[in-house]
Amino acid sequence: MNQLEKLESQSIYILREAYREFKHLCMLWSIGKDSTVLLWLARKAFFGHVPFPLVHIDTSYKIPEMIAYRDRLAREWNLKMIVGSNRQAIEAKETFPDGRVDRIACCRSLKAEALKRTLSGEWPRLRYNQQTEQYEPEQYQEAYTGVIVGVRADEEGSRSKERYFSPRDQENEWDVGDQPPELWNQFKTDFAPGTHIRIHPLLDWTELNIWEYIQRENIPVTSLYFDQGDGKRYRSLGCYPCTKPVESTARNVAEIIEELKSGKFANIAERSGREQDREDGGTLETLRRDGYM
Amino acid sequence: MKQEREQMSIVIVGHVDHGKSTVIGRLLADTGSLPEGKLEQVRQHCARNAKPFEYAFLLDALKDEQAQGITIDTARCFFKTAKRNYIIIDAPGHIEFLKNMITGAARAEAALLVIDAKEGIQENSRRHGFMLSLLGIDQVVVLVNKMDLVNYEQRVFEDVVKEYRDFLRQIKVDPIAFVPISAREGHNLASCSKEMQWYEGPCVLELIDSLKKEKNLTEQPFRLPVQDIYKFTEANDDRRIVAGTVETGKVKVGDEVIFLPSSKRAVIQSIEGFNEPVKREVGAGYATGVTLAPQIYIKPGEIMCRTGEPLPVVGNTFRAHLFWLGRHPMVAGKKYKLKLATQRATVYLKQIERVLDAAELSVDTQKDRIERHDVADCILQTVKPIAYDLSRDIAATGRFVIIDHYEIAGGGIITGSIAETDYIKTHVSEREVAWEKSNISPEQRASRFGQRPKFIVITGTFDGLQANVAKGLEEKLFRNGHNVYYLAIANLLHGLFDAGLGRGEEEREEDIRRLGELARIFTDAGLIFITDIPRLDSYEIDILKALNQPNEILVIDLDEYVSASDTAGESLEILLKQIETVLYQRDIVWDYSI
Numbered sequence: 108m109n110q111l112e113k114l115e116s117q118s119i120y121i122l123r124e125a126y127r128e129f130k131h132l133c134m135l136w137s138i139g140k141d142s143t144v145l146l147w148l149a150r151k152a153f154f155g156h157v158p159f160p161l162v163h164i165d166t167s168y169k170i171p172e173m174i175a176y177r178d179r180l181a182r183e184w185n186l187k188m189i190v191g192s193n194r195q196a197i198e199a200k201e202t203f204p205d206g207r208v209d210r211i212a213c214c215r216s217l218k219a220e221a222l223k224r225t226l227s228g229e230w231p232r233l234r235y236n237q238q239t240e241q242y243e244p245e246q247y248q249e250a251y252t253g254v255i256v257g258v259r260a261d262e263e264g265s266r267s268k269e270r271y272f273s274p275r276d277q278e279n280e281w282d283v284g285d286q287p288p289e290l291w292n293q294f295k296t297d298f299a300p301g302t303h304i305r306i307h308p309l310l311d312w313t314e315l316n317i318w319e320y321i322q323r324e325n326i327p328v329t330s331l332y333f334d335q336g337d338g339k340r341y342r343s344l345g346c347y348p349c350t351k352p353v354e355s356t357a358r359n360v361a362e363i364i365e366e367l368k369s370g371k372f373a374n375i376a377e378r379s380g381r382e383q384d385r386e387d388g389g390t391l392e393t394l395r396r397d398g399y400m
Numbered sequence: 401m402k403q404e405r406e407q408m409s410i411v412i413v414g415h416v417d418h419g420k421s422t423v424i425g426r427l428l429a430d431t432g433s434l435p436e437g438k439l440e441q442v443r444q445h446c447a448r449n450a451k452p453f454e455y456a457f458l459l460d461a462l463k464d465e466q467a468q469g470i471t472i473d474t475a476r477c478f479f480k481t482a483k484r485n486y487i488i489i490d491a492p493g494h495i496e497f498l499k500n501m502i503t504g505a506a507r508a509e510a511a512l513l514v515i516d517a518k519e520g521i522q523e524n525s526r527r528h529g530f531m532l533s534l535l536g537i538d539q540v541v542v543l544v545n546k547m548d549l550v551n552y553e554q555r556v557f558e559d560v561v562k563e564y565r566d567f568l569r570q571i572k573v574d575p576i577a578f579v580p581i582s583a584r585e586g587h588n589l590a591s592c593s594k595e596m597q598w599y600e601g602p603c604v605l606e607l608i609d610s611l612k613k614e615k616n617l618t619e620q621p622f623r624l625p626v627q628d629i630y631k632f633t634e635a636n637d638d639r640r641i642v643a644g645t646v647e648t649g650k651v652k653v654g655d656e657v658i659f660l661p662s663s664k665r666a667v668i669q670s671i672e673g674f675n676e677p678v679k680r681e682v683g684a685g686y687a688t689g690v691t692l693a694p695q696i697y698i699k700p701g702e703i704m705c706r707t708g709e710p711l712p713v714v715g716n717t718f719r720a721h722l723f724w725l726g727r728h729p730m731v732a733g734k735k736y737k738l739k740l741a742t743q744r745a746t747v748y749l750k751q752i753e754r755v756l757d758a759a760e761l762s763v764d765t766q767k768d769r770i771e772r773h774d775v776a777d778c779i780l781q782t783v784k785p786i787a788y789d790l791s792r793d794i795a796a797t798g799r800f801v802i803i804d805h806y807e808i809a810g811g812g813i814i815t816g817s818i819a820e821t822d823y824i825k826t827h828v829s830e831r832e833v834a835w836e837k838s839n840i841s842p843e844q845r846a847s848r849f850g851q852r853p854k855f856i857v858i859t860g861t862f863d864g865l866q867a868n869v870a871k872g873l874e875e876k877l878f879r880n881g882h883n884v885y886y887l888a889i890a891n892l893l894h895g896l897f898d899a900g901l902g903r904g905e906e907e908r909e910e911d912i913r914r915l916g917e918l919a920r921i922f923t924d925a926g927l928i929f930i931t932d933i934p935r936l937d938s939y940e941i942d943i944l945k946a947l948n949q950p951n952e953i954l955v956i957d958l959d960e961y962v963s964a965s966d967t968a969g970e971s972l973e974i975l976l977k978q979i980e981t982v983l984y985q986r987d988i989v990w991d992y993s994i
Contacts (some may be wrong), residue, residue, distance in 0.1 A: 113685065289503045297737070
């Protein structure tokens with residue numbers, strides 16, 4: 108087995124464990140390349156199906172192509188698509204682009220808070236109806252006890268301390284100093300009422316692995332990742348006011364892989380285009396404790 | 401595409417302050433694996449702060465950059481030699497973080513264990529040595545560090561080697577090599593040292609490059625622990641796929657397989673996948689799925705094996721080496737959950753043979769509990785039989801973890817099987833001796849009722865259907881003049897049984913036990929006693945059979961009568977007719993009374 112085959116096999120094992128052990132399970136889909144690879148791995152694990160809902164937190168500031176791409180795949184792959192957002196803050200314009208709060212506060216409110224309340228079922232969830240092709244309010248909202256997330260250990264500092272199965276308490280808090288042991292493919296799948304578990308099948312993948320896998324499997328990703336002729340492309344996707352494209356002429360997956368292996372990005376962090384990381388002292392740990400992905 | 405470079409994970413362990421960070425710093429520097437200018441930057445930083453430069457600072461600087469907590473969690477760094485790429489897992493040396501050390505070490509293929517030549521063997525030198533052996537890491541290189549502090553004396557090195565080798569022998573660990581080093585001065589790491597001419601080599605980097613990749617797991621007997629059985633019918637997919645990861649061996653389409661502990665057999669009909677070419681064969685390491693012919697009912701957790709190959713042991717009592725991390729000690733008589741491959745089972749600690757105290761290096765055979773950070777040789781017993789291998793035969797199905805109060809509190813490897821005592825059999829014979837017999841004989845009752853007493857259990861995998869069949873059968877027999885009684889478990893939950901309990905695996909075991917006892921009473925009264933229990937496995941059937949003795953049991957598995965698409969109401973009558981025929985053929989109800 109080569110490295111990609113090993114990573115794929117391990118991720119599938121983790122996804123199947125999660126599906127077996129958690130009755131109320133969902134997967135976060137940020138529309139980015141990592142969580143799209145994760146979604147693809149779910150189709151691999153479940154032989155073409157995705158047997159749990161996908162949750163997307165819409166800040167209303169996502170790049171429009173991302174939303175179009177999300178709805179296209181939801182339709183084509185017959186996904187159980189759920190969308191949540193912090194409507195109140197968006198309507199009250201309590202956001203960074205509106206100039207009312209700083210970047211970190213905006214992330215905390217439109218992403219972390221919206222995510223927490225959507226997962227717990229406190230705030231309304233919209234569900235994609237495959238017949239009408241519209242989003243409709245979900246009828247019965249139960250709290251998710253297992254949440255699959257596409258974080259990678261190599262992304263930034265705090266993520267390298269994660270486990271594959273990582274417990275969170277009622278307030279979404281993560282106790283970095285006291286984490287469960289993981290050995291022999293045995294994970295923390297037992298949890299006390301009121302707590303939930305984050306599941307990280309991509310923990311051992313690197314940015315390069317992700318692109319190599321996208322190439323091997325021919326996974327559709329949004330065109331935002333590729334240079335469209337202006338010498339710019341996105342390396343990491345987020346809200347347009349806070350995510351800047353990087354200078355790059357990579358026009359396809361193969362060119363991105365080449366760029367990562369030997370080109371100019373070989374030694375530059377992937378999230379260097381994300382402004383909020385810088386404001387959080389480069390670690391994201393503050394945000395992550397609050398449940399940021 | 402370029403040939404992929406081989407990658408290997410190595411964990412570095414040892415007592416706190418014995419020099420793990422310095423060893424790593426040196427390896428990174430001497431193999432040119434540091435980012436450009438890093439070495440110079442750290443040197444200057446030290447000079448500015450008027451402290452002597454140490455290689456350990458390099459690692460700290462790298463970790464700070466990655467914002468990794470060095471004291472509490474495992475950290476990973478990377479270096480490469482001409483031969484391959486390495487991931488070095490830096491495991492914490494402090495006892496408090498043993499579970500982090502285990503998490504890190506469990507991912508490694510080999511280990512470097514560092515001992516301070518001056519301070520000698522310490523508590524965690526021993527404990528980590530033991531952990532490595534339990535975790536199944538059999539490639540261990542012992543680095544006797546800080547030789548510069550003992551004037552590079554061969555005698556000091558040899559004393560440490562002798563003492564530590566004696567300890568390792570007790571736990572049956574045979575290290576690849578002992579190397580005298582000075583990480584600070586760089587002796588015997590990347591190249592052999594002039595200071596220690598008495599040591600002829602090899603140096604640490606040579607040893608690391610000589611470590612072997614994992615054994616060829618494909619050559620071992622086939623083991624696929626079943627993770628789940630999928631049927632996505634709502635998405636118009638009729639495949640019934642048995643999913644799991646192949647731990648060892650290989651299997652191909654057409655092979656006969658056996659599932660343990662249920663002993664059910666079937667033939668591999670197809671190997672399933674998504675977005676990949678059709679496979680005829682699949683081997684160790686792959687997460688896969690198969691369809692079977694015939695479609696048998698098996699449970700997640702069973703181990704799929706190939707008939708004709710050595711099979712796992714099926715039993716409930718085994719000997720194990722176990723380490724304990726739980727906040728509360730492990731004690732006899734307390735119920736724990738065991739996870740072995742994909743199996744889950746209720747388990748009890750039966751007996752502690754000995755507890756090894758790493759701090760004192762003493763063996764305690766009197767201890768009645770396994771404390772946090774203890775390593776013990778003990779006997780465990782599961783309530784139901786499980787399938788397992790001895791760890792020395794097949795590692796993946798010979799090791800387990802123990803869950804206590806939602807947490808992985810311990811882990812271990814199975815070292816031997818123990819013949820089990822049959823508690824049910826003992827219980828039944830005691831019960832029968834004590835049984836007060838009535839003046840009316842079973843024959844008199846049978847003759848009066850025109851029937852043999854029978855315990856009929858309707859089982860299967862169709863939710864709801866079992867109860868309908870059981871009730872329909874009761875009605876049919878009743879109309880035919882039989883003395884028959886249907887009882888659902890639900891009827892007992894708020895009276896005879898304990899409704900306060902949840903209804904998980906453990907409660908199911910207890911429900912089945914009590915139903916078996918009740919059946920003994922009802923059949924003694926001469927009745928045909930009917931109940932329905934979904935998804936009975938062969939072990940549960942044996943329990944019911946034993947408890948109902950001396951009377952007879954008939955288990956009707958609806959899966960053998962109905963296909964999945966055929967559960968509609970109109971077929972109920974046909975089903976009942978079939979079952980009635982069985983009762984007639986087996987001489988349970990008699991001809992003239994029907």
